[in-house]
Amino acid sequence: MVQGQQFRQSFRVTDKVYNGFIQISGDNNPLHTNEAFAMSKGFRGRVMHGNILNCFVSFFIGECLPIKNVIIHAQSIKYALPVYLDDELEFVAEIEGYYESVHTYEFKFYFKNADGKKVAKGEVQIGVI
């Protein structure tokens, strides 16, 4: 893993992911669960929980790197556009830096929807354990 290296992964916010997220989080906020409420706020349907994307970030760090001995130290995300049920997202991450003395990698990432628009971007810092 070297600076500038890119990784790509597809994710879909399926019914299983959406309903599973509600079950484990308990977050039934009407923006996420009430179509009429979400539309009254200017969205075209129920807005998926932003933290579903953080579940995808967890998968990326835990499962998609060439090494498995890693742990997340810190992460951040900014949401730019709503994500809807069944949206197909392309996740792109890039190694921003490697700090050898502390065995730490920093990634920046974004999620793009099927229209090619960035729906979220963020950073995640991991340690090699």
Place this chain on the structure above:
Amino acid sequence: MVQGQQFRQSFRVTDKVYNGFIQISGDNNPLHTNEAFAMSKGFRGRVMHGNILNCFVSFFIGECLPIKNVIIHAQSIKYALPVYLDDELEFVAEIEGYYESVHTYEFKFYFKNADGKKVAKGEVQIGVI
């Protein structure tokens, strides 16, 4: 909701939450699923996924505020200590600022374990919709 206002909420990383998180994220990294691997890295058991805490943040914003018409704009978290299965966590959040012109609140938060130690801290910015 005013600056300095605090909110508290208890969360427990139950088996249901842990297994549900693995199902929706697909993150079976051995640190989270293999006791022997986790112990070989100096932990006393499987380390819970950090993003389980972000699921709790989702619940806090979506369900625990006096208003429901909110959306997360951005959030960040730093992990300080491992969280284990069945850990009882106390979540404490405080309103750091309210920006009336853009209908935005900023919270800082932390999670404390049963030993009174901070396991994670972070910030979340929400908009009123």
